[in-house]
Amino acid sequence: MAPVLDFPINVGLIDDVQELKKARKTKIPNRFVRDVAERPAVATTQSPLSTSIPVIDLSKLMKGNKEDFHFEIMKLSASCDEWGFFQVINHGIDLDLLKKIEKVAMEFFMLPVEEKQKYPMAPGTVQGYGQAFVFSEDQKLDWCNMFALGLVPHSIRNPKLWPTNPPMFSDTVETYSREIRKLCKDLLRFIALSLGLRGNVFEDMFGESVQAMRMNYYPACPRPDLVLGLSPHSDGSALTVLQQGKGSTVGLQILKNNTWVPIQPVTNALVINIGDTIEVLTNGRYKSSEHRAVTHKENDRLSIVTFYAPSYEIEIGPMPEMVDENNHSKYRRYNHGEYSRHYVTNKLQDRPEALRVVQEPINACWSICLLGRRVYSPTPPKSAES
Ligand SMILES: COC(=O)C(/C=C/C1=C(C)CCCC1(C)C)=C/O[C@H]1C=C(C)C(=O)O1
Ligand SMILES: O=C(O)CCC(=O)C(=O)O
Numbered sequence: 001m002a003p004v005l006d007f008p009i010n011v012g013l014i015d016d017v018q019e020l021k022k023a024r025k026t027k028i029p030n031r032f033v034r035d036v037a038e039r040p041a042v043a044t045t046q047s048p049l050s051t052s053i054p055v056i057d058l059s060k061l062m063k064g065n066k067e068d069f070h071f072e073i074m075k076l077s078a079s080c081d082e083w084g085f086f087q088v089i090n091h092g093i094d095l096d097l098l099k100k101i102e103k104v105a106m107e108f109f110m111l112p113v114e115e116k117q118k119y120p121m122a123p124g125t126v127q128g129y130g131q132a133f134v135f136s137e138d139q140k141l142d143w144c145n146m147f148a149l150g151l152v153p154h155s156i157r158n159p160k161l162w163p164t165n166p167p168m169f170s171d172t173v174e175t176y177s178r179e180i181r182k183l184c185k186d187l188l189r190f191i192a193l194s195l196g197l198r199g200n201v202f203e204d205m206f207g208e209s210v211q212a213m214r215m216n217y218y219p220a221c222p223r224p225d226l227v228l229g230l231s232p233h234s235d236g237s238a239l240t241v242l243q244q245g246k247g248s249t250v251g252l253q254i255l256k257n258n259t260w261v262p263i264q265p266v267t268n269a270l271v272i273n274i275g276d277t278i279e280v281l282t283n284g285r286y287k288s289s290e291h292r293a294v295t296h297k298e299n300d301r302l303s304i305v306t307f308y309a310p311s312y313e314i315e316i317g318p319m320p321e322m323v324d325e326n327n328h329s330k331y332r333r334y335n336h337g338e339y340s341r342h343y344v345t346n347k348l349q350d351r352p353e354a355l356r357v358v359q360e361p362i363n364a365c366w367s368i369c370l371l372g373r374r375v376y377s378p379t380p381p382k383s384a385e386s
């Protein structure tokens with residue numbers, strides 16, 4: 001599904017951050033300089049707040065004894081309740097494959113800019129090389145170069161955006177995405193069990209799940225205190241799998257109790273986060289946490305992110321098992337394809353907590369539901385009709 005923008009946009013000139021860095025300019029262009037309230041606090045030493053989110057040992061869930069299994073499931077449930085994030089170790093994915101995907105990603109980002117721009121991310125779309133979610137000339141930009149591809153189903157692929165250089169790029173992406181897909185299916189099974197649900201409940205519902213990948217490259221920035229690597233957002237997926245480049249410095253931050261908590265990378269672990277879809281399905285029990293990325297003065301950073309989501313045809317709403325007289329339905333039902341379209345054609349930043357499930361309407365087909373959350377409604381709210 002290629003998102004179709006039904007309004008004209010002028011995004012102006014989007015500077016390529018790697019080129020800015022090469023030019024060794026010390027002054028950060030204004031479009032990257034955040035308003036004071038948005039600027040990250042930059043720690044000079046390791047931040048005392050820096051935290052390692054709970055670490056789940058997948059081997060204990062896949063083949064552990066009863067006691068290990070039970071312990072790990074409880075840990076998983078607590079991580080999803082408290083953080084909406086966890087890291088997974090002993091995930092069974094060949095560590096060489098993790099190295100290979102990082103290698104081809106870095107080789108791609110290190111190509112001359114003219115070569116990378118052969119695969120442009122057109123304004124208002126999310127696949128290819130560039131910056132996603134930019135819709136106006138005065139929007140602040142992220143200190144990041146992105147390369148994103150739709151992977152499954154095949155119909156969302158744009159073959160013109162698959163690089164031929166580095167030569168191993170496509171093969172490595174195919175192998176990696178197959179392995180990550182298996183991991184997502186396993187994780188969804190354990191997430192269902194952690195809620196006391198049938199293990200297959202999500203997979204049975206999702207149809208042929210949509211899978212997409214985004215590589216984020218954050219060059220070192222001379223003024224990390226002024227810019228953001230990636231604007232605050234929650235993911236629209238069911239699950240997101242994030243691989244942080246080897247030797248990564250802290251970059252990912254999660255908003256917890258109104259404070260940005262830097263997440264300490266764990267070697268060879270994959271970071272998993274709950275996306276908006278699971279939040280809605282679980283009627284808000286497992287929340288999709290707001291997160292962002294910050295940059296570093298000396299070190300660059302790479303992240304490789306997989307979004308795993310239901311098929312576009314699927315209707316999403318709180319599962320009956322998650323609703324009762326004490327937990328009323330907090331979300332309306334909506335179509336995931338509509339939601340995806342809405343997600344990719346709206347700004348990523350500035351999404352207030354109350355609007356997190358779905359952002360401000362373009363076509364006004366969204367209405368406020370219980371608890372002030374805004375979700376898709378096929379009937380436009382009265383105030384938005386005029
Ligand atoms: C830059 O892209 C994203 O941040 C992103 C987009 C993913 C997609 C593609 C690259 C190709 C077409 C499919 C899809 C929209 C999934 C984030 O993905 C989140 C947002 C939604 C919605 C989702 O399901 O995953
Ligand atoms: O690079 C990171 O740590 C965050 C990436 C992210 O949140 C995303 O791509 O959605």
Ligand SMILES: [Fe+2]
Pocket residue numbers: 233234235240291
């Ligand atoms: Fe994200």
